[in-house]
Amino acid sequence: MRIAVLAEHAPGERRVAGTAETVRKFIALGADVAVEAGAGIGASIADQAYRDAGATVGDRSATLAGADVVLGVQGPDPVTLSGAAPGAWIVASLNPFAERARVDAYAAAGYEALAMEFMPRITRAQSMDILSSQSNLSGYKAVLDGAAEYGRAFPMMMTAAGTISAAKVFVMGVGVAGLQAIATARRLGAQVSATDVRSATKEQIQSLGAKPIFVENVAGIEGEGSGGYAGEMSPEYQAAQAELVTAHIAKQDIVITTALIPGRPAPRLVSAAQVASMKPGSVIVDLAVEQGGNVEGAVAGAVVEVGGVKIVGHRNVPSRLAADASALFARNLFNFLSAFWDKDAGRPVLDAEIGDAIRLTRGGKVVSPRLLETR
Template sequence: MRLAVLRERAAGETRVAATPETVKKFIALGATVAVEPGAGASAAIPDADYAAAGAQLVADPTVGAEIVLCVQGPEPDLLVGLAPGAWIVGGLDPFARADRVEAWATAGLEALAMEFMPRITRAQSMDILSSQSNLAGYKAVIEAANAYGRAFPMMMTAAGTVSAARVFVMGVGVAGLQAIATARRLGAQVSATDVRSATREQILSLGAKPIFVENVAGIEGEGAGGYATEMSAEYQQAQAELVSAHIARQDIVITTALIPGRAAPRLITDAQIATMKPGSVIFDLAAPQGGNVEGSVADQVVERHGVRILGFSNTPARLPADASALYARNLYNFLSAFWDKEAQRPVLDEEIGNAVRLTQAGKVVSERLLG
């Protein structure tokens, strides 16, 4: 079994799909690993470290490879060295790049989208969305703190007292929980909201104040697959009224709400931004999916009513070393969990295989893309 690790070509992508740590582990399974020179440079991993781990450094690692590991799906012209039946494993962005999925199918490649990993207990260690969202939630608070013109914690000095910053986190998934924890560590007064009622206890457990609509039912439990779904018009109106009353008193707002395969839900309007104090900061983690905040633009600082709105196209890529380490372990955990020693290759089971498989035998087979 030969694995290939490509240098990422997408603009702003600093991560790499394998590290020397995971290269050693794949070799221990009996695989050969070929790495494109410079693949780890942006994540501070020199070629010499891959070589020391046992990897082969070759200009085109896809030649003869049976599995290609990637962070973002490679363009078809980079995969000419692959034979039909080879696997592409990574974050493939299938909803936005249906053209690329079709091209992989036409080439006879089997594309496995790691972002389609089911949210089940045995797949937790394989979940790239969780590992990368954790870092994104942390980085969102750090970037907001940097843009905010005041201190986060309360400070009592001989010259007077500095009040703690007020931070409001909207959306309490993996990124939101890490944003709450980070803001608390920095000494802020933190509140948070979500449409899923089960998150109330999680918010409280982190020492933050839950802000919930009380008179209209939200989602009981965790929602489908651990994600929120779109709410009724009645709930959306009640949520907007609650947020409007709360957001005017906040210094920092972090928005994290996403619905897989859909545009990001709008959580904050321009009118609500206008109620915030000048100098306040909003970090929109959903900016690349259309944004939770009216007027947000990915990779630009937008100022409205004296409030700065930030958001990046690829927040985890701003922590390349840690993001790569976690991502690479996700991929190793996935392939090693299904490694057949006799066949010397991974053999997927039906539950996870059907969930992540986009293409097979020349066709697009994912129900999520065909449905």
């Protein structure tokens, strides 16, 4: 079986779907691996490192020739996949809801598209979960980006010249990214608080030494929504939360928002009025800016200043830590394919539970129930 690792061509994308480590492991399973020249440059991986691991390195045409599995970070343009084997697997983060036309094109070309972000959040798939691995780095980087824009120290410092107060950091949304943001801000010495619509996260917040900020006595979301994500809030909860957050946010130095709902625009958590209530010099980091943003006034790909408050809206935050993000992403892909490796067949054979969850196209048709429900 031939595995192709492609170079990424999306603007600002520096990650790569295969590293020298995972190439070596795939070859140990019995696969042939081809890597597109320059694929790892953004992640500080030289072509020679792939050659040393046993892969062949060439242009895109040579890399794709006869490929049974094509690995990418973001979904490759179907028109650039000429030469791949009929029915080849396209394994990447495919953004199926926003890129439905591309998914249809995969189907028309006869490829089997496997969306890694549809990986079910079950115990045996944890090591395959690209959303968790990349969100973990996003939460960490969000704190560093906020600190860079803040322009003041995070920890309390007692000096002969006087005391510097600790920065106040408020994290909104306590998923993987939010938990890492809390932990990172705490390690830097900030005074941290956090909120989420899921009541179960209160103990997680406290376990990291942060203060939970929760609406009390109003029905919100007691449990988690589908796949471990939060669902949408009730109107009553939204109103109560807005009142609570408005009072709290005005006292904060840095706010980090992380809330996403799969397949839908990001929920609005911070209004323009709430931004205006913050002190000049404060910073908001919106990790959901590419899905519409949690913060009113956030601009994807830019740092804007509104009334003295900086709103940070970097795109593709994991790519800002390309080497580590690539290492984790590539391991997710290897863990996925190797878990289903059939020695007799010499290739992975998916089961129904995971295969049906992530498969978008097969036999020239779109087969994902989640996508078919949206049409």
